[in-house]
Amino acid sequence: MKFYRRLTPIKALSFDLDDTLYSNHPIMRETEQQMLSYFNEHFPQTTKHGNNVGKAFWRKHRAQALMLQPELIDDVTKLRLYSYQLAIKSLGYSTAQSDSKAQAALAHFTLHRSNFSLPKKSYDLLQQLAQHFPLVAITNGNVDFDKLGLRTFFQRIYTPGNGTKRKPHDDMFTQACQHLAIKNQQLLHIGDCGSADILGALQAGCQTVWLNKYNVGKPLSVLPHIELSRLDHLLAFC
Known part of the structure; x- marks a missing residue:
């Protein structure tokens, strides 16, 4: 775990899906x-x-x-x-x-x-994190959430379309914070893409975790708050 920015108190977590909770490539x-x-x-x-x-x-x-x-x-x-x-x-x-x-x-x-299963490590991680934080998902993708059982963990899953812009626009981050009734800076967003996830969340005023694992997302143009190579390191926040 590498820290690049000082964290302030966190009240909720948001996750990207593709190449964050599973290898999508x-x-x-x-x-x-x-x-x-x-x-x-x-x-x-x-x-x-x-x-x-x-x-x-x-x-x-x-x-x-x-x-x-x-x-x-x-x-x-x-x-x-x-x-x-x-x-x-x-x-x-x-x-x-x-x-x-x-x-x-x-x-x-x-x-x-959507012909795959959520990895057990991701399933177990979300199960543990959900006991400590409200969880939401923010994705530009179109995986079948119900088939993967993702609604079990996430209060809401945000996708673009119908007037909502895709990441890195701030629409979905802001919608999530409004639903959670928190300030944008109280949301910690976890994702793999330097543009959609890290730049997008930072521009929305959120805190960020960059998952540096699958090497398929766009490179960083700004530093995240934290860099991880393993998602289970998030359990340190529990």
Whole structure:
């Protein structure tokens, strides 16, 4: 545990999910491979020249979706669905067919995206911390919270969309503090991303813990209050 800033009294904890409570990178890598197989089966024209061509096809329509509806940057599920709709329609399907096939593709993605269990160490840690602090989750992702049993520990789980901006914007941090009836500086946020989690929480006036473990988040541009390599070190605050 490394300290970079002086801590002030903490009344609640907030957690990022992906690459904080579990390693998300291998899950997403497997999910994307499953999606390529799905597309190859249902839309073989997108991958007939190889998977790299197939990936480029779907990425192109994601970029197009963001150009047409830039507000979807704050809702990764709606962005993925709209990307699928645009891509499938470009293959010659009607609007109704594209919508139906895009929904089916999204369901396949959702199935594999949450096809894992919360690690026992994370489960046990949250169980212990919840006895001492109110817990909330603040995530930009779209994992299935109910499948992982996350609502057992968190009073609320905040996700962007419907007017709420993604981290590093302060929307979800402020909403969490308002719900908890605490000042922003009384919330300690734990996450892996130097931008979304650390910069975002600091800009919102919260205290921060940077989990330096999986090496997939954006690098630090500002120092957190604390750096950890293991989440169970948080038990020192109990």
